[in-house]
Ligand SMILES: [Zn+2]
Ligand SMILES: [Zn+2]
């Protein structure tokens with residue numbers, strides 16, 4: 001079953017996504033062995049499917065660029081497994097840039 | 103995998119943690135995070151004696167995250183701890199279409215939501231030039247020099263209008279650590295020594311302080327997020343700021359490996375002292391506008407003179423008030439030569455950044471660092487004699 005997930009960008013991160021803050025997305029079924037989506041997978045998916053410009057300002061390696069905060073259902077991703085967090089249906093995942101403006 | 107339910111707040115041990123505190127790694131619930139964050143700022147304010155009862159304090163407000171959270175916290179602490187301060191928001195309108203318009207809207211919302219009066223001073227009002235007009239005249243090069251010099255003065259003038267005793271700015275721990283790094287990378291001992299000072303402006307300007315000196319940028323953003331504070335986030339359309347950007351990236355990479363890096367760098371800066379006497383220019387006042395200046399004309403007046411005469415390079419680099427005429431002549435020659443050859447010179451961004459920083463502090467170029475004023479003018483301000491300087495930790 002595909003997962004429906006709400007992705008949000010704020011703090012200036014939205015500037016890299018056509019200034020659109022909220023995106024309702026569907027993550028397709030994975031046909032491979034592990035039929036789960038982690039945040040690591042999601043970041044890769046965002047890079048391929050949502051990111052409009054300057055990917056280096058959002059992605060670094062397989063993670064987000066240091067200085068971008070990630071909140072999963074309003075909880076700091078560091079408390080729920082970070083990159084390895086397994087996404088559930090209807091999760092809300094927020095990326096906040098701390099790097100813009102003062 | 104870790105579950106979303108498991109971790110409890112390390113402080114109250116009752117609520118579920120929602121933050122791994124960037125500064126300490128502690129899991130905390132929202133309320134406990136608010137409490138420690140606010141208390142730390144309060145400690146910074148009291149331990150450094152930033153304010154006295156009855157003072158009028160202007161909060162430099164850009165509409166961005168730092169100053170928005172600063173305004174909120176200043177109001178909250180002022181009421182909670184009875185500082186007895188009169189608070190004001192002070193904004194500078196540089197006249198940058200699409201950037202400052204929007205951020206001023208955000209400052210106005212802060213004014214209404216927080217109930218703090220707002221004073222706006224504009225470049226066009228003070229100098230007769232907007233940044234848009236300046237950029238039309240001088241192009242994208244060096245415009246941050248104008249912006250920086252003008253903004254600094256504009257804040258002081260706005261504070262004077264408000265009869266403010268103090269100015270507070272939203273500079274946070276990351277900003278200060280980054281400045282320390284940049285000064286190390288440039289070998290700028292004089293600035294390195296000063297850049298971690300929590301209060302500046304003992305030289306006759308209105309004292310400025312940084313209540314967020316020890317507050318991590320991440321925590322400021324998290325605080326704003328959980329408090330649902332409304333701020334404006336974008337970059338200045340005229341500021342590429344590449345060198346600063348690299349220092350920032352480097353700092354963020356270090357922080358990702360070891361979060362205490364930011365505070366450690368600030369402590370290093372704090373405990374650095376430079377033994378040698380560094381010759382700093384004697385402060386006087388500008389003969390034209392009365393602003394504090396070590397030269398006959400202050401930096402803003404020299405830059406304005408250049409703009410108004412159609413010689414925008416005037417003041418980029420060393421422009422000594424007493425040699426103004428000679429300086430103008432050289433510039434005129436140079437501008438002419440350039441109009442003929444029409445070659446756009448491409449100087450490194452690092453150099454441009456240095457020139458900008460120099461102007462703000464010394465009002466001069468430094469040939470010792472391989473920098474020359476665009477007119478080729480000799481420098482007579484601060485010369486760093488490195489052999490006389492010893493670092494003490
Ligand atoms: Zn708690
Ligand atoms: Zn600028």
Ligand SMILES: [Zn+2]
Pocket residue numbers: 388389390391392393399400401402403404
């Ligand atoms: Zn002046």
